[in-house]
Amino acid sequence: MANNLLISLLQICLLFLSFSTCALGNLPKFHVVDLHALTSKNVCSPPKDMERFKSVKPALKMVDRHGPCSTLQPAEKLSLKQILSNDQSRVDSIHHRVSAISGKGTTSGPLSPSQITAQSGNSYSVGNYIVHVGIGTPSKTLTLVLDTGSDVTWTQCKPCQRFCYTQQDPIFDPSQSSTYMNVTCNSTPCNDVNNNSCSGSTCLYGVQYGDGSYTVGYYAEDTLTLTPDVIQNFRFGCGQNNKGIFGEIAGLLGLGPSSESFVSQTSDKYQRVFSYCLPPVSSSTGYLNFGSNSDTSNTNRTPMKPGPFYYYLTMTGLSVADKTLPISPTVFSKPGTIIDSGTVITRLPPDAYQALKSAFRENMTQYKMAQSYSILDTCYDFTGFDNVTIPSVGVQFENNVSLDLDSNGILYPISNTQACLAFAGNSDPNDMGIFGNVQQSTFNVVYDIPKGEIGFSPDAC
Known part of the structure; x- marks a missing residue:
């Protein structure tokens, strides 16, 4: 009953608001997603903030x-x-x-x-x-x-x-x-x-x-x-x-x-x-920007260490629908994490991914699950839906930096009617975690090497 009420409220939110994300009172945060917006068009769209793009050199x-x-x-x-x-x-x-x-x-x-x-x-x-x-x-x-x-x-x-x-x-x-x-x-x-x-x-x-x-x-x-x-x-x-x-x-x-x-x-x-x-x-x-023009005023920064070949940062937790998952920080700290522009799907330690997958599935019971697709094992058949409601997913880093992912960083579209949770688990708990480019999308990601920091500001493109 409560789940049906939540869905009804989200449908009302979608009807009257132009936002893609709705926070309804004390209810957990969900994204109302237009499935057509997840997939690419056949024509190219200009930068979201063209004036800012032109002004930064x-x-x-x-x-x-x-x-x-x-x-x-x-x-x-x-x-x-x-x-x-x-x-x-x-x-x-x-x-x-x-x-x-x-x-x-x-x-x-x-x-x-x-x-x-x-x-x-x-x-x-x-x-x-x-x-x-x-x-x-x-x-x-x-x-x-x-x-x-x-x-x-x-x-x-x-x-x-x-x-x-x-x-x-x-x-x-x-x-x-x-x-x-x-x-x-x-x-x-x-x-x-x-x-x-x-x-x-x-x-x-x-x-x-x-x-x-x-x-x-x-x-x-x-x-x-x-x-x-x-x-x-x-x-x-x-x-x-x-x-x-x-x-x-x-x-x-x-x-x-x-x-x-x-x-x-x-x-x-x-x-x-x-x-x-x-x-x-x-x-x-x-x-892609270089130098002092790279930063923005609302950038949340987390410590970063340039190491051999990669940029290392400390992931500390995950949340689903604004609820922090019960994952020990050592699950992340033992293997460590890098941020990588060339890896598509974020890779998590096995225990962390299992917790994320379970919580996400618990909040998606109103939709029919589909077969796994390649490395993605939490997939849904959205046939008959133009819009779906999905739980927010947050990624936490050291220094109390929490990223509320864009919906494109949560669902990876397979077709017009099928999409999967855009995360995968490593097979070995000792394997390095990787924060991939799908989860980085729409953030202005600042690499400030002299200060040893990586900054994130949302909704940048």
């Missing part, structure tokens, strides 16, 4: 590379199952990498010239969001995936001695740039590259992803243009041997914490501060 427009806002036109569009499968490959790679740096293996140290020629691989989801930057003099526009879990920025370069995958932009030709130079072997910048070697006096780099996909080539420097800013002597990988199906991108913009990343190389100009807003659906646009 450099503000790079950021879009989902699979959506209608993207300039990429892959020959074959990835299915949702392929995207989620690639996402699991990325997570497996992160867990392996974290395990290695914790003493269970090794991923660092210089490579010999024979080792740096990596083995061939398949598609690897290096990230979902793209920006356009210029490289060289004169500047050539290239489409790069941004990735907070990678450090080396790289692009394919002519003459591609062995392999180049198909990309939409013309492949960068260093011989046509008056400011291009190879980095010298045994120099400090060369030694800073995690996987490096030498060819004569020239520094070589190598980046190999979790499934075996790779880029190998010359470590070089050239002019990087982020309109209107120009970065001189920016170091990047000029890929000569590249293998993998990267979705026609030209390369990657590395926003990780290490010394060779874009963030570290531009520290004098942008003070190692950047922010982004990931759009809620692939037909919307977001942004």
Whole structure:
């Protein structure tokens, strides 16, 4: 009876209010969700706050590379199952990498010239969001995936001695740039590259992803243009041997914490501060900002520690319908948590995910459950519904920072009538938790490395 009353009140709320979220007296908070708003349209929508976007420089427009806002036109569009499968490959790679740096293996140290020629691989989801930057003099526009879990920025370069995958932009030709130079072997910048070697006096780099996909080539420097800013002597990988199906991108913009990343190389100009807003659906646009313009007045900040390869923060709890779940903080603190722009679905420790799943299902008994979909196991059949009421989901971090997730961060649409809880559990309680990009969507996420903080402000795009 009480549950029916709640549903009736929520329906009244939807009828008379234009908000997507309603808090009714002392009743738990629920979201009233238009199912059509969860799915992408066939046309691109402009930034939500166009005036703010125009006023902040450099503000790079950021879009989902699979959506209608993207300039990429892959020959074959990835299915949702392929995207989620690639996402699991990325997570497996992160867990392996974290395990290695914790003493269970090794991923660092210089490579010999024979080792740096990596083995061939398949598609690897290096990230979902793209920006356009210029490289060289004169500047050539290239489409790069941004990735907070990678450090080396790289692009394919002519003459591609062995392999180049198909990309939409013309492949960068260093011989046509008056400011291009190879980095010298045994120099400090060369030694800073995690996987490096030498060819004569020239520094070589190598980046190999979790499934075996790779880029190998010359470590070089050239002019990087982020309109209107120009970065001189920016170091990047000029890929000569590249293998993998990267979705026609030209390369990657590395926003990780290490010394060779874009963030570290531009520290004098942008003070190692950047922010982004990931759009809620692939037909919307977001942004990537650098420097002091990255912050907003209503940013809630939690401590962050730049570690090897990733940005670490402390998750402390979860809530469903404004009710904090009974999860011991050690469940989160023991494995730790990173924030990652390239992981799609947030991964939680098994006990935390079980508590979240159970509470969510208890608040969704009015809807018919559907079969699991790939890595998602709490799915619903909404046939016959245009709008549904779902419980709010909150994620808590250290320093009493609590994020009330956007509805797009709670439900992951599978079709026009089916959606799933947009979280997954790790199989091992010792595996690192990952705060993924679906849950970050619509927040202005500020990385303030000098202060050791990550900030979140809602409803930014």
